[in-house]
Amino acid sequence: MSTPVPTLTTPRLTLIALSLTDCADYERHFIDYEVIRHLARDVPWPYPAGGAAKFIRDRVLPGQGQNRWVWGLHRREVPGLIGAVDLWREGRPEHRGFWLGRQFWGQGLMTEAVIRITDYAFDVLEFEELIFANALGNERSHNIKERTGADLVEVRPGSFVDPAYDRREIWRLTRDKWRRWKRGPA
Numbered sequence: 001m002s003t004p005v006p007t008l009t010t011p012r013l014t015l016i017a018l019s020l021t022d023c024a025d026y027e028r029h030f031i032d033y034e035v036i037r038h039l040a041r042d043v044p045w046p047y048p049a050g051g052a053a054k055f056i057r058d059r060v061l062p063g064q065g066q067n068r069w070v071w072g073l074h075r076r077e078v079p080g081l082i083g084a085v086d087l088w089r090e091g092r093p094e095h096r097g098f099w100l101g102r103q104f105w106g107q108g109l110m111t112e113a114v115i116r117i118t119d120y121a122f123d124v125l126e127f128e129e130l131i132f133a134n135a136l137g138n139e140r141s142h143n144i145k146e147r148t149g150a151d152l153v154e155v156r157p158g159s160f161v162d163p164a165y166d167r168r169e170i171w172r173l174t175r176d177k178w179r180r181w182k183r184g185p186a
């Protein structure tokens with residue numbers, strides 16, 4: 001079933017389907033070893049010229065709204081992409097990836113985006129559960145999962161752009177757990 005990627009809003013962000021018009025902003029914020037080093041080994045480093053356009057054209061657009069939903073993050077008051085959240089139907093085992101330009105870390109913006117997209121995943125896309133993954137030692141990514149109700153289930157071997165990482169944490173968030181988390185402490 002096709003479900004076009006909708007524009008979503010949060011208090012501080014507009015989440016807009018990633019498109020080729022985002023290439024320049026994507027490269028401006030993404031091509032940074034401090035962003036890329038935490039990602040899976042199949043992300044190239046050094047990042048090639050034109051890599052964002054190729055990624056969006058060849059990997060994102062063919063599946064957008066079919067088996068993959070990729071949003072760019074834009075601050076509501078300032079246009080321009082500052083990060084992205086990627087959700088995919090088939091687990092690898094994880095169903096989600098995200099990154100944010102380094103100058104925007106530490107403000108809760110990704111947590112805000114992830115909460116809105118998790119609602120969308122369970123309520124509209126009808127996922128029963130979401131699996132997440134991050135390098136063991138990627139504390140910022142770990143903290144987002146912990147902060148938003150996911151349960152750490154396993155640590156497996158893994159390889160990342162930064163060769164110092166060699167294991168990955170696997171997390172699970174079920175629809176029921178999400179609903180309980182949204183209701184807050186009893």
Ligand SMILES: CC(C)(COP(=O)(O)OP(=O)(O)OC[C@H]1O[C@@H](n2cnc3c(N)ncnc32)[C@H](O)[C@@H]1OP(=O)(O)O)[C@@H](O)C(=O)NCCC(=O)NCCS
Binds near residue numbers: 034035109111138143
């Ligand atoms: C992962 C990544 C998106 C997290 O960025 P982040 O800024 O830590 O995440 P958030 O935007 O949710 O901000 C949370 C931080 O802001 C702080 N914060 C400030 N105001 C906040 C608010 N209103 N709500 C929530 N957190 C807030 C939190 O305390 C937290 O800081 P802490 O972890 O030191 O406690 C970013 O580090 C990144 O892009 N890393 C590289 C790519 C990457 O690792 N991707 C994930 C691969 S699995």
